[in-house]
Each structure stands twice: as structure tokens, then as C-alpha cells.
Amino acid sequence: MSDPNASLMPAETPVQLIDEHGALTTPSDGVSEVPPIDKMVTAYGALVLGRRINDQFNALVRQGRIAVYPSSHGQEACQIAAAQVLGENDWLFPTYRDSVALLSRGVPAMDALVSFRGDWHCGYDPKKYHVAPQATPLATQLLHAVGFAQAAQYRGEDTVVLALIGDGATSEGDFHEALNFAAVFKAPVVFLVQNNEFAISVPLSRQTAAPSLAHKAVGYGMPGQRVDGNDVAALLSVLGQAVDRARAGEGPTLVEAHTYRMQAHTNADDDTRYREREEVQAWIAKDPVSRVKAYLTAQNALSDEQDAQFTEKAEEVAASLREATSVEMDLDPQELFAHVYANRPQTLQAQWELLEDELARTEDEA
Amino acid sequence: MSADTQEKVETTVATMTMAAALNRALADSLIEDPNVLIFGEDVGALGGVFRITDGLTERFGEKRCFDTPLAESGIIGTAIGMAMNGLRPVVEMQFDAFAYPAFEQVTSHVAKLGNRTKGAVRMPMVIRIPFGGGIGGVEHHCDSSEAYYTHTPGLTVVTPSSPQEAYSLLRAAIASPDPVVFMEPKKLYWSKGEVDTSIVADLSQAKVVREGTDLTLVSYGPSISIALEAAEREAAEGRSVQVVDVRTLTPFDDAIAMAAVKSTGRAVVVAEAPGFASVASEIQARISEQCFEYLEAPVRRVTGFDVPFPSPKLEHWYLPDADRIIDAIDTLHWEE
Numbered sequence: 001m002s003d004p005n006a007s008l009m010p011a012e013t014p015v016q017l018i019d020e021h022g023a024l025t026t027p028s029d030g031v032s033e034v035p036p037i038d039k040m041v042t043a044y045g046a047l048v049l050g051r052r053i054n055d056q057f058n059a060l061v062r063q064g065r066i067a068v069y070p071s072s073h074g075q076e077a078c079q080i081a082a083a084q085v086l087g088e089n090d091w092l093f094p095t096y097r098d099s100v101a102l103l104s105r106g107v108p109a110m111d112a113l114v115s116f117r118g119d120w121h122c123g124y125d126p127k128k129y130h131v132a133p134q135a136t137p138l139a140t141q142l143l144h145a146v147g148f149a150q151a152a153q154y155r156g157e158d159t160v161v162l163a164l165i166g167d168g169a170t171s172e173g174d175f176h177e178a179l180n181f182a183a184v185f186k187a188p189v190v191f192l193v194q195n196n197e198f199a200i201s202v203p204l205s206r207q208t209a210a211p212s213l214a215h216k217a218v219g220y221g222m223p224g225q226r227v228d229g230n231d232v233a234a235l236l237s238v239l240g241q242a243v244d245r246a247r248a249g250e251g252p253t254l255v256e257a258h259t260y261r262m263q264a265h266t267n268a269d270d271d272t273r274y275r276e277r278e279e280v281q282a283w284i285a286k287d288p289v290s291r292v293k294a295y296l297t298a299q300n301a302l303s304d305e306q307d308a309q310f311t312e313k314a315e316e317v318a319a320s321l322r323e324a325t326s327v328e329m330d331l332d333p334q335e336l337f338a339h340v341y342a343n344r345p346q347t348l349q350a351q352w353e354l355l356e357d358e359l360a361r362t363e364d365e366a
Numbered sequence: 367m368s369a370d371t372q373e374k375v376e377t378t379v380a381t382m383t384m385a386a387a388l389n390r391a392l393a394d395s396l397i398e399d400p401n402v403l404i405f406g407e408d409v410g411a412l413g414g415v416f417r418i419t420d421g422l423t424e425r426f427g428e429k430r431c432f433d434t435p436l437a438e439s440g441i442i443g444t445a446i447g448m449a450m451n452g453l454r455p456v457v458e459m460q461f462d463a464f465a466y467p468a469f470e471q472v473t474s475h476v477a478k479l480g481n482r483t484k485g486a487v488r489m490p491m492v493i494r495i496p497f498g499g500g501i502g503g504v505e506h507h508c509d510s511s512e513a514y515y516t517h518t519p520g521l522t523v524v525t526p527s528s529p530q531e532a533y534s535l536l537r538a539a540i541a542s543p544d545p546v547v548f549m550e551p552k553k554l555y556w557s558k559g560e561v562d563t564s565i566v567a568d569l570s571q572a573k574v575v576r577e578g579t580d581l582t583l584v585s586y587g588p589s590i591s592i593a594l595e596a597a598e599r600e601a602a603e604g605r606s607v608q609v610v611d612v613r614t615l616t617p618f619d620d621a622i623a624m625a626a627v628k629s630t631g632r633a634v635v636v637a638e639a640p641g642f643a644s645v646a647s648e649i650q651a652r653i654s655e656q657c658f659e660y661l662e663a664p665v666r667r668v669t670g671f672d673v674p675f676p677s678p679k680l681e682h683w684y685l686p687d688a689d690r691i692i693d694a695i696d697t698l699h700w701e702e
Contacts, residue, residue: 121478125486132450133482137474143440144475147447147455154403154429154453173467177440184435339481340520342488342543345570345617 008223010214014258015238016228020286022294029225032237037301043080043232044292044302045310050076050100051289052314053109056321057099057116061267065325066116070097074230074262077288078194080104081235082162085190085243086130093132093145093163097194101164102131109317110324119329138169142178142191149187149246160246162190162239168199170216171207179254183220188246190239191254194229196261201274217254229257230288233295260286333359373397379562385555387529388418388494390563391536392456396426399454402540404431406441406458406494415460416496416555438468442493446475449491449545456540462497462549463506469514476545477520489545492536497525498588498638499685500553502678509675510639512587515547516616516648522569523615525549525587529559534567535613542569551588572619574626578608581632581698584623584649586612589636589686596691605695615645623649624656631662632698636691641669663699 011028018034019025027033034040054076057069072079075097083104086092094101099112107124114123115134122133132148135141145163152159169175170193182189193213197204210216217224223245227238235257242253260283264271271280296302333355337348344352375394382390395402404419410433413420422431434441438459445455459465465472472493480488499508515523522544526532532550539546546569575590576597583593590611597607610626612618627633633653637646646667653665668686676684 120484121482122484126450126483127486133479133487137470140443140471140475143443143471144447144450147444147449148451149447150444151448151451151453154448174439174443174471177435177437177443180435180437181440181444335484339483339485341522341617342480342485346620347617 008218008221010212010217010224010226010256014226014228015234016231017233017237018231018291018295020230020291022291022298024295027234029238032234032241034233035236035240037296037299039236040233040292040296041301041306043084043236044289044296045313046080046084046104047076047232047289047292048310049314049317050079050104052318053100053103053321056318058263058267060321060325066113067118068266068268069099069116070266071263072097072100074283074288075194075196075259076100077232077235078192078229078257078259081232081239082164082192085236085239086160086162089130089157090160090162090243091130091132091145091148093141093148093161094134095141095164095166095169096134096136097166098134098164102129102134103317105129105131107131109321113321113324114329117325117329119331139165139172139174139178141165143174143181145189146178146182146185146187149182149189150185153185153187158188158247160188160190160243162192162243165191165193166199167193167195167197167204167213168202168207170213179217179220179222179252182252183222186249186251188249189252190242190246191252192239193254193256194259195256196259198261198265198275200265200269201271212256214254214256220254222252222254224254224256226256226258229259230286230291232288232292259288375563377564379560381558381560382529383556383558384526384529384532384550385416385418387533387561388536388550389420389422390561391533391540392419392422393425394563395456395537395540396422396430399540401452402430402454402456403448404456404458405434405445407434407436407460409433409458414458416552418494418550418555419458438465439471442468442471442476445491445493446471446479446489449489450479450487454490454540456492456494459493459495461507462495462509462511465493465495465511472515472521472547473518477518480544481520488543490543492539492546492548494548494550496552496555497549498551498553499675499681500588502681504678505675508681510637510670512549512615513639513644516645520545522546522617523549524569524613525551525615526613527551527554527575527587527590527611529557529561530565531567531611531613533561533563534565535569538567538569549587553588554591557591567613569614570617570619572613572622573611574608574622575611576607576609578606578630580606580630581634581695582608582610582627582630583634583636583691584610584612584627584653585636586615586645589638592686592688592691593636596688596695599688599692600695607695612649618648618652620652620656624653627653627657628660631660633657633661634666634668634691634694634698636668636686638670638686640672641667642672644669663697666694666697668694
């Protein structure tokens, strides 16, 4: 007899379509397929750009031009795939480590920088780009994603919501509540866990005793799938199927992408205290960018000119990031009072006046 | 469009309980705005443990009023997503202390998303919380938790003191562009009063509920009834006591409350919550700052003790009552 839960179970090994050398492999789920070559070329261009963005942000931190940057170096395939599987009206709910995903969704570099520069907590209009504010608390955004999807469902719209989360945050209570609500209400949500092995310093083994994070889906009654998080072809295929499922009204899916955080948690972290260099080195061979280049080259699908164009485009975006940090934004301290409520209440008026007076005196002294 | 959207809100004047007034406010809001949704634990077929949502699922359908899994962070977290996507969720927390699992969602997101996005994403939602004691409830069912919310900028915290206020304030809360924590004094759920559904409340205004010239009691929600009782008994002794119902705890309406205190020169703040770092202490501080030159005596507070809410047989020793208010009034430097 067939086990009714069998269809919910993840594959025994993560789904992989292109190995670290760029060669095709047989997918463990038996159904995933490498996307058409033009899509793979587009994905490669986005990967080149994503890597460049990560490197540029890191350089800006080292130069002291931005305060902090949680890098997704090594996780670019997840970032790109999350952005590319969504349609224009779909929504992305990212975390602080997902800047590359939101830039891939069209958020301008200048606006994405606002929070890392320390100018405001969020620098873009979520409704304009269909990207929720980058969540700093862990797993809370998953519930927002579910509610957002429920609202679309209520109005009969076919919006799909993709929510990002890391491996550490799967231990939070809101992860459980979000998956449970999504499954109960059959909400059109795709949960993508980027399992990069570390929550700052704490390894995955301290987060869970489950066979995999994807297995947790079964307990909620939704399908779980595991995928090679450094294989953009596998990610596009597996996430694409999950998005289709959600759009067809079949409910949520949990996808666990196996990847690795190649750099420290942020510039304020020292990862030599908790992991061996050999371990990090071993992941360089599994790089998500180089394997796609090898694959496309072997397929004769990537010319030197095309490759150079991608690099050139990435340099342009990097230059725009450098430019954005060289201009000091004009900050109005009185804006502190402007958005707390839809209309500024009388209680904030006295504090507004106090600051107004201080600002006037500061100007007089200057 | 569903059939219920063709229904029209009818204006009535009738005597009803606070529970019925709240139910009516929810029903009228559902009729008026198709974006209003009601959900929580046991709010569907049961009609809520206090029956505040009684009959709403039956009348408006499972789509508009429904039960959720038993998880408060999940309820408020999903409400946030719905508010981001154009809806006006009205959610029920079953009891005051059962809202604590949702604290992070309330303080980190409900209160802050509008500010975080410079107003691009507003949070029009109402979190209904039955609060306070006086019903012989067991532990975790009687907390006065308002100060946890009033301390968080971005939230509007409202509490009604009568069936009329319950109807009018809840309608205003649901219509507000800002998130409202709507705290319902559960000991008043079965109190009766006249409700005129044409009366619209202004969330930015406190209200003088009894005129008086000798001193001002500043209070709210469950404590208004004991403040009025104390005022009545003082009247028999020849003292004219004014009572101010704060209604919206935050943003606080200084204008009406402070003008009232200035007019009498004496004030006692009455609230059921523990007094330390409380709404009562905030009101006391504001009076000291804004009315000092008008005061004939120190501002006093009558509050719950700074202890965990007691078990049912001891709660009457804890809860402020008219006697305790009168004792405080007697200390206000009256001329012999």
C-alpha cells in the first residue's frame, strides 16, 4: 500500500541537475529539468551580477562607507532563483541577508542601501517593487507572507508569495506557526530555507535533529523538497514547480536549499572562532557561479562577448553602489515624527517643537 | 460580490450589554467594508468564549469570520500580511495573558511597519483583547496588560467604559488608518446601557463623563464605574467630583484631561493595573508637568498592587474600589 505521506516527503538527496563541474546529473526527484538554455544564460548573468554586488557591499563596509552588510556570497543561486521564479504581481518576503534577491526583483541599489547606510530602516516602497521590507527579526516575516497570500486568496487573485528564511530561524516558533497556518489555509506560499549551515556561529546540528529541514514539511501536511542550493538550474526547477503548485491553488511548499555561507555572518563577526578554514575551502569548489559558466561553455551557449557584457553590466551596478555611498543623503531629523502614526498626534507635537528648537539653535551655532 | 455587501447599516437606539454593543460594532463594520475580516480562536461557530462574535460566521460567512489554529503570534502575524495587502483584519486574543505569545509581532511589526516604510505600508488592524479582573478568573485570565502596549510608539490603545463607548470606539478603531489595541474590560461585558449607533467616537479625545468642581478623577475602562460610584458617594458628603474617561490611552489626549484637572485643582488617577511604571503613573507625571501651578494638593494614584494578579478569592483585596478612592480623596489637603 502506498503511504499517503510519501508524496510529501523530500527526495533522499538534494535535487541536483548540474554538478560542481558543470556536468548534467540525474535529479533525485526524477522530475526536475534544466531550464531552457536562454533562461540559463539569463540566470548566469544574474549570478555574475549578484556576486559582484556582494563583493562591492563588502568592499564598502571595509572602507567604512556603509555600517554593516550580511553577505550572501556563495548563496547567489538561491537569491537569483527566488527572484526569477516569481511573476510581476508576486511578492517576495526577504531577510536581511537577501539584498541580492531584492536587487534582482528591481529594487534600485540606492534604495537597497538605505538601511545599511543607517539612513532609515527601509529605503524602498514595498508596494512599488512587490518586496516586503527586509526582516531583521527571525521568522516573523513568514507569517506576514502567509497573511499576504491569504488576502490575495480572499480576493480571488492568483498572487504567489515566496518567503525566505535561514536554517537558524527554523527553530523559531513563528516558523512553525507560519507553516501550520499556510497548510491549514492552503495559502499560496513558497517557503525557501537557505540552509547555509550556520546561524552566526551555531551549526545546523544544534538547530535540529530532523533528517533534514525539508522533512519538517510532512508534519504540516505540505510537500517538502531539498535542493542543491548552489545549483541554479535545480533551484529554478524545484521552486518553479512550487510556485506553479501554489498558483494552482494546491497550497504551500517547503524547499530547503543546501548551500554555505562563505563569509562571516557580518563584518562584525569572526568566523575563525567557530569553523575550520578547510571546511570553507571545500565549498569553493561547489561555487554556484562557476558551474553555470562551465555548463554554458560546454553547451556552446556562452560567447566571450556575452560573458564580457555580463561583467560590464555588473561593474556598472557596482559603480552605482559606490556612487550611492559617496553622496550623503539629506536627512531631516523631524521625519522621526512624521510616520509613527498616519497623522502626527498632539502628544508628539511638543517633542517635535523641542527638536525644532534644538535644530534652530544648532543652525545658529553653525 | 457576496450578498451581505448589499446590506446597509441601520441606525438604532437601544439598551444592550457591552458584549452586544461590541458584536453590533463588528457586524456593522462587516456590512460597511468588505475588507474587514474577523478571526481568532473560537470566534466562529462558538461566537467567542465571551460571545462577542456571536452569529457573525452564520450571518457573514466563513470567509469573513473564521477560526484559526491556536497560535496568537500566527493570528497577529498573518493579520499583518493581510493589512499589507489591503484588508482590515480585526483579530481576537482570547484573554489578556494569552496575547503575550504575539508580543514580538505587535511591538516589532504592527507598531513599526508604518514608520519603517515611511508610511508606504500602513497597518489598519484591530487587536481585541479582553482584559482585567473582577470576574473570578484563574491565573493568566485577569491581567491588566495595557502598559505593555502603551509603551510602544505606533500603537493606539483604546478601552471603553460603557456599552455606548464600546460601540462607538470599536467602530472608530476599525476605521482607523493606524493599528489599534482595543482592550475590553471583561467585567463590564454584561453591563447594560443605551447605545445610539449614530454616535461616532473620536479616538483622539478623552471625555468628561461627570461634571464636578472640587476634584477630578482621571480613569479609564473597567475603573470608570468605580470612579463614578466614588463621585456619587462624595456628592452625598458635599464634594463635587469630576470624572474624566481617558478612552484612548495612547496617543494621550492632554487637552481635555489637563483642562479638567486645572479646573478643579485636585486629581486622583484610578486604574486597575499595578501602579509601577503604569498608564496611571504616566497620567500622574503629565498632570505634575502641565498643571503644577493649579494644584492644591499632590496628585494621588489608586491602582492595583505591584503583585501578580491574585487568585479569585483574594482579588477583591487587590482591585481598587470606591472606598480606596474615597480614602485617597480624603488626603488631598482639604481646608477644615
